[in-house]
Amino acid sequence: VRAAMAGWARAVRGLLLDVSGVLYDSGADGGVPIAGSVEAVRRIKASGLKLRFCTNETQATRENFVKKLRGMGFDICASEVTAPAPAACRILKERGLRPHLLVHDDLVPEFAEVDKTNPNCVVLGDAAENFTYANLNEAFRVLIGMEKPVLISLGRGRYYKETDGLKLDVGAYMKALEYACDVQAEVVGKPSKRFFESALAEMGVPAEQAIMIGDDIENDVGGAQRCGMRALQVRTGKYRPSDENHPDVKPDAYVNNLAEAVDIILQQL
Amino acid sequence: VRAAMAGWARAVRGLLLDVSGVLYDSGADGGVPIAGSVEAVRRIKASGLKLRFCTNETQATRENFVKKLRGMGFDICASEVTAPAPAACRILKERGLRPHLLVHDDLVPEFAEVDKTNPNCVVLGDAAENFTYANLNEAFRVLIGMEKPVLISLGRGRYYKETDGLKLDVGAYMKALEYACDVQAEVVGKPSKRFFESALAEMGVPAEQAIMIGDDIENDVGGAQRCGMRALQVRTGKYRPSDENHPDVKPDAYVNNLAEAVDIILQQL
Numbered sequence: 001v002r003a004a005m006a007g008w009a010r011a012v013r014g015l016l017l018d019v020s021g022v023l024y025d026s027g028a029d030g031g032v033p034i035a036g037s038v039e040a041v042r043r044i045k046a047s048g049l050k051l052r053f054c055t056n057e058t059q060a061t062r063e064n065f066v067k068k069l070r071g072m073g074f075d076i077c078a079s080e081v082t083a084p085a086p087a088a089c090r091i092l093k094e095r096g097l098r099p100h101l102l103v104h105d106d107l108v109p110e111f112a113e114v115d116k117t118n119p120n121c122v123v124l125g126d127a128a129e130n131f132t133y134a135n136l137n138e139a140f141r142v143l144i145g146m147e148k149p150v151l152i153s154l155g156r157g158r159y160y161k162e163t164d165g166l167k168l169d170v171g172a173y174m175k176a177l178e179y180a181c182d183v184q185a186e187v188v189g190k191p192s193k194r195f196f197e198s199a200l201a202e203m204g205v206p207a208e209q210a211i212m213i214g215d216d217i218e219n220d221v222g223g224a225q226r227c228g229m230r231a232l233q234v235r236t237g238k239y240r241p242s243d244e245n246h247p248d249v250k251p252d253a254y255v256n257n258l259a260e261a262v263d264i265i266l267q268q269l
Numbered sequence: 270v271r272a273a274m275a276g277w278a279r280a281v282r283g284l285l286l287d288v289s290g291v292l293y294d295s296g297a298d299g300g301v302p303i304a305g306s307v308e309a310v311r312r313i314k315a316s317g318l319k320l321r322f323c324t325n326e327t328q329a330t331r332e333n334f335v336k337k338l339r340g341m342g343f344d345i346c347a348s349e350v351t352a353p354a355p356a357a358c359r360i361l362k363e364r365g366l367r368p369h370l371l372v373h374d375d376l377v378p379e380f381a382e383v384d385k386t387n388p389n390c391v392v393l394g395d396a397a398e399n400f401t402y403a404n405l406n407e408a409f410r411v412l413i414g415m416e417k418p419v420l421i422s423l424g425r426g427r428y429y430k431e432t433d434g435l436k437l438d439v440g441a442y443m444k445a446l447e448y449a450c451d452v453q454a455e456v457v458g459k460p461s462k463r464f465f466e467s468a469l470a471e472m473g474v475p476a477e478q479a480i481m482i483g484d485d486i487e488n489d490v491g492g493a494q495r496c497g498m499r500a501l502q503v504r505t506g507k508y509r510p511s512d513e514n515h516p517d518v519k520p521d522a523y524v525n526n527l528a529e530a531v532d533i534i535l536q537q538l
Contacts, residue, residue, distance in 0.1 A: 132402065136400070136441075140428065140435065140436075158448060158449045158451075159413070159449050165406075166409065168405055168445065175444045176437065178444070179427060179441050180428050180438075180440070182427075
């Protein structure tokens, strides 16, 4: 791995980190930090590298998400996080869209400023326990009742790992509604190019000087590479050995975990 | 319509009828017959035409489904019904598959004879209230844990109409699991060619002498036509005016309801 990265890691000026599966494993109990990750974030900040957290997390507001991570010992604040809900709010305002929300209860405050009367689109997040039969039927009826259905999905992940096992992610429910309404969702969040570009702009580093570190072969690694970044896949979180045979996406390198990635990158500087 | 059908309806020897949306509108209260349909079934039987009910209904055993319809006044018995669950049981036995079931509680007895220990496939039906977040995650985990996931879906409908509104059908949930596991479901039920062919064989009428009458432009009309049948779309049930602009499927004729279809067909004989 060190050899593979020696050629390019020394040009790096900024890191984008995925959060769930890289910093910690989420779960009903709040989750647990991945060994070495708290210290790894601290070392990145001490190194002078730019750092931004780039997450598809939609089960909480950025404020509460950061509060949970700080409780685990991570040095992180809300202004360092790029997340789908605030990006979706900008799009809704730009286009005069009034959403029907199918999202986690704890995400609703992110949409406080948005007009939700007489909906003309559906915004879908990782609603978890809110993915009930009744709520899915309701979102479906709103969409099918529109002349031209508009479905905005906060991510397109297939599944993620919690402490008690794998869970279907928002992308699976997006596909259900896409099929039922014969519509294509607009994805806000990774792997959308616009989303990565806003994270890079907020960090102030061009794509070719940035590395994305994530556990999701398609949304983290594939998405970042399509924007011109290098990307590492960690062997934590939802990583599965079969990812290493992915037909389309090949990470610039594999690392066992975030701590190892930071070791190698800092040694190259 | 009469003119359109005059050329071919007189050669007809058998009718395949979809049930939900053609005979009755289903609903939590058991549903209500569509005006004229009880009498229309009686007239078909009196005419000497062969008749078979070809349904994707998976919310009840054939016995209970028929009991409900008889309660509404329909002249129907279980041996006249072609339905996905018995067809799936034959496939499971042929291939030595042991299903994890995600189906409606009332369908479970259809699988009484099937070994369900240590599952090596998932069978998905219209589970309705059983489409909970927990049950979907469980079916997903069974699939993703297999080396080569096998997903058998009892139909691929997008949605259907109940007395209290449109509901997502099994096809939407099939797409969610297909996407999450990167697998293609095997569909048992309409529009599968094998399913229509078994209904024709049970009726003893070749495809070119049979008419399918249904409310679903893709699963009833498109599926039957691909088997060499003529197919009528009724303007009841889930029919929507936009179906008449479907990009791929054009029914041999539209009729307002089953009663009108039977009027026209019997006049041609």
